[in-house]
Amino acid sequence: MSRLVVGPFNRVEGDLxxxxxxxxxxxxxxxxxxxxxxxxxRILQGKRPVDALVYVPRICGICSVSQSVASARxxxxxxxxxxxxxxxxxxxxxxxxxxLADHLTHFYLFFLPDFVxxxxxxxxxxxxxxxxxxxxxGEQMRQATAMRQRWLTLMGTLGxxxxxxxxxxxxxxxxxIDAAEQVRLLARVREFRVFMERQLFAAxxxxxxxxxxxxNLWRWHAQAPLSGDMRLFLTLVHDLSxxxxxxxxxxxLSYGAYPxxxxxxxxxxxxxxxxxxGTVPLDVGTITEDATCAWxxxxxxxxxxQHGYTQPEPDKSGAYTWNKAPRLGGExxxxxxIARQLxxxxxxxxxxxxxxxxxxxxxxxxxxxELARVVPLMEAWLLAIKPTEPxxxxxxxxxxxxxxxxxxxxRGSLGHWLTVQDGRLARYQIVAPTSWxxxxxxxxxxxxxxxxxxxxxxxxxxxxxxxxxxxxVRSFDPCMVCTVH
Amino acid sequence: MNVLWxxxxxxxxxxxxxxxxxxxxxxxxxxxxxxxLLWHPTLSLESGDDxxxxxxxxxxxxxxxxxxxxxxxxxRGPRGTGAFHLLAGTGLPMIHWVQSLAERARHVLAVGSCAxxxxxxxxxxxxxxxxxxxxxxxxxxxxxxAHFRSGSGLPVxxxxxxxxxxxxxxxxxxxxxxxxxxxxxxxxxxxxxxxADQLVHHxxxxxxxxxxxxxxxxxxxxxxxxxxxxxxxxxxxxxxxIRLWNGxxxxxxxxxACIACTEPGFQEPGHAFNETPKVAGIPIGLPTDMPKxxxxxxxxxxxxxxxxxxxxxxxxxxxVVKPAVRKTRLK
Numbered sequence: 001m002s003r004l005v006v007g008p009f010n011r012v013e014g015d016l017x018x019x020x021x022x023x024x025x026x027x028x029x030x031x032x033x034x035x036x037x038x039x040x041x042r043i044l045q046g047k048r049p050v051d052a053l054v055y056v057p058r059i060c061g062i063c064s065v066s067q068s069v070a071s072a073r074x075x076x077x078x079x080x081x082x083x084x085x086x087x088x089x090x091x092x093x094x095x096x097x098x099x100l101a102d103h104l105t106h107f108y109l110f111f112l113p114d115f116v117x118x119x120x121x122x123x124x125x126x127x128x129x130x131x132x133x134x135x136x137x138g139e140q141m142r143q144a145t146a147m148r149q150r151w152l153t154l155m156g157t158l159g160x161x162x163x164x165x166x167x168x169x170x171x172x173x174x175x176x177i178d179a180a181e182q183v184r185l186l187a188r189v190r191e192f193r194v195f196m197e198r199q200l201f202a203a204x205x206x207x208x209x210x211x212x213x214x215x216n217l218w219r220w221h222a223q224a225p226l227s228g229d230m231r232l233f234l235t236l237v238h239d240l241s242x243x244x245x246x247x248x249x250x251x252x253l254s255y256g257a258y259p260x261x262x263x264x265x266x267x268x269x270x271x272x273x274x275x276x277x278g279t280v281p282l283d284v285g286t287i288t289e290d291a292t293c294a295w296x297x298x299x300x301x302x303x304x305x306q307h308g309y310t311q312p313e314p315d316k317s318g319a320y321t322w323n324k325a326p327r328l329g330g331e332x333x334x335x336x337x338i339a340r341q342l343x344x345x346x347x348x349x350x351x352x353x354x355x356x357x358x359x360x361x362x363x364x365x366x367x368x369x370e371l372a373r374v375v376p377l378m379e380a381w382l383l384a385i386k387p388t389e390p391x392x393x394x395x396x397x398x399x400x401x402x403x404x405x406x407x408x409x410x411r412g413s414l415g416h417w418l419t420v421q422d423g424r425l426a427r428y429q430i431v432a433p434t435s436w437x438x439x440x441x442x443x444x445x446x447x448x449x450x451x452x453x454x455x456x457x458x459x460x461x462x463x464x465x466x467x468x469x470x471x472x473v474r475s476f477d478p479c480m481v482c483t484v485h
Numbered sequence: 486m487n488v489l490w491x492x493x494x495x496x497x498x499x500x501x502x503x504x505x506x507x508x509x510x511x512x513x514x515x516x517x518x519x520x521x522l523l524w525h526p527t528l529s530l531e532s533g534d535d536x537x538x539x540x541x542x543x544x545x546x547x548x549x550x551x552x553x554x555x556x557x558x559x560x561r562g563p564r565g566t567g568a569f570h571l572l573a574g575t576g577l578p579m580i581h582w583v584q585s586l587a588e589r590a591r592h593v594l595a596v597g598s599c600a601x602x603x604x605x606x607x608x609x610x611x612x613x614x615x616x617x618x619x620x621x622x623x624x625x626x627x628x629x630x631a632h633f634r635s636g637s638g639l640p641v642x643x644x645x646x647x648x649x650x651x652x653x654x655x656x657x658x659x660x661x662x663x664x665x666x667x668x669x670x671x672x673x674x675x676x677x678x679x680x681a682d683q684l685v686h687h688x689x690x691x692x693x694x695x696x697x698x699x700x701x702x703x704x705x706x707x708x709x710x711x712x713x714x715x716x717x718x719x720x721x722x723x724x725x726x727i728r729l730w731n732g733x734x735x736x737x738x739x740x741x742a743c744i745a746c747t748e749p750g751f752q753e754p755g756h757a758f759n760e761t762p763k764v765a766g767i768p769i770g771l772p773t774d775m776p777k778x779x780x781x782x783x784x785x786x787x788x789x790x791x792x793x794x795x796x797x798x799x800x801x802x803x804x805v806v807k808p809a810v811r812k813t814r815l816k
Binding site for chain 2: 005006007008009010011013014015016017033035036037038042043044045046047048050051053054055058059060061062072081104109110112113116117134135136137141142146148149152153154155156157159160161162163164165166167169171173174175176178312314324342387388390391393394430464465470
């Protein structure tokens, strides 16, 4: 048995270290260390409730709008606000713009560069991957980075700027969209559609979103294996057996993404279990956070976030990370685009996960399919805006009360829980997507989702930063700065 | 020009913003200016050992370091140990790495208000003992000390903002690469004058509402955000309404107040961010360089002269009264 301490991981958001025990050329066990503490939950204590809207987007530079939306929903819950339809459409548009930008950034800038490493120089697809995906010189990298810049100009109009877009209000959006802007924004979304249809999919979005079985996916791939970057990704999956890399816990969580004006969800949430009969409702009352392996105090065992707290204990024995261990009904779950596509019953993702479970292949595939599925929704939301109707409502905030705000960030389920006493925040707890996915062990010693997924990963002779581990880590699209709020 | 970029106590948002630079070829834009990224946490291929080898090569003097960019606050806690952020794979506090690397650098850049002053990370009771590279809020000092000078003889260049505008960073890097940047290009807080000699107010699209003190009362109103909703744009140094964000944007164009994110200590303003503190009905924070008596006199005059159109529109989220159509010729 030998031990590897791997880090810094780049092309994840924030700083990450993974400790691997290696036996016979495979990972035998893994510990995931979120290496930084920032203390937002403490910073927020004593603040006016609405001041949270300035602090929380700054938890994260890549999921900033998601943090704002979670906080705005917690405040809306506190104040009993109901967002008018325009406000809901505008908020959905801002959230989707960020989430899709993050999927684009993940696929091209974070995930694919690992396939141009010299370890793959003998593979038949290597020259093409190098030409497309080298992080500095790759042709597709250049195009994707330019598209990302162009795409995020949606945020300049919808919300003033990105990241740290403070147009997200508990009662809607502070930025009303007029009829001329509606047309311009729609044109901008169509530019993105064209990029996807030419560069990423080499197919209409609707053709990708309606692929219904794995068999049909691979048949579609076989039509033109090098055409479009998604098909080249599938070529890599097949050659490197990425369908078997990084098996997840088999339980998936989504809070539901993009509310409809009538109180439903465009991508309904819930819990999906391997071997189960589909999505079952989520009981948020069974969420707990366990700080057994975190450098944080925990006198009374795991706590529901409405009652949780965060106090550093840097010298705590047995601890190895600043991240708590979230559990749902005591169990480890995985969250992200894969969970959203499962709980919202997308046939293709349901089929591939039934066959392969959560893996590098299925996690990345779910993100790509989500891109194809959400762009048409954005087009519909833009058309649904009625420029002369209100975008935002306000209220007087109660001096006492509680609020819960749940949303789906690109990386998965994000929740904020707040308590107000005497008009000030007495408690503010945040459970981020990567808190779930990169959780440490809990009091029972059960490893988190990534810690489980890394077991069995091959370590090649001489490797100190195993490439298989990098694929698995990045397949979750981790956001460590959210994790270490 | 070799650039090394490291992140510590922040959100990574300045890097995410950097990638929004207005160019069709991000890497070509940098390389054509002679800027080479030795390592960047978002953009580089190298991970783990390869990344650490890059840092060690700089420390050993084998690789020249022209610019050290630091994003995020420097976390000195707990109790001065720096253990709130040990750089992954090294077991060493990030503040140790930053101090050592800064000694090797020709220029040191604080990218964002966290690295400049401590920023949001130093909010509340500053639980992580966060500070900036050469300031702690508006007090000189910080991690490197008030007397620190990089190899070029310049202090830390504070590209403050939360986040920074991509072109504030790229313009500064390009000026350094072209050897066209000197101490004269820094304002009194060591921010590049290229963006810090403007006020956020300059170019504000709400200017007609400002002139007539036709003020917004709630989010999404079109009126001026200064009188009630906490906007500090008339005092804050940055060119956000001239050099726009993400295409056509800025905070005030997005319907929310300028919270002074380029200024030290903005994270603890002493009042609610979305409310303007006042004494006897007059905002405490008056426009920069404007005597109070003048402001009071002009305000009361302009309020009494506010056109009905401007007043009505200021309290709506779209134009309810359109400007009258007039002939602009003499005849």
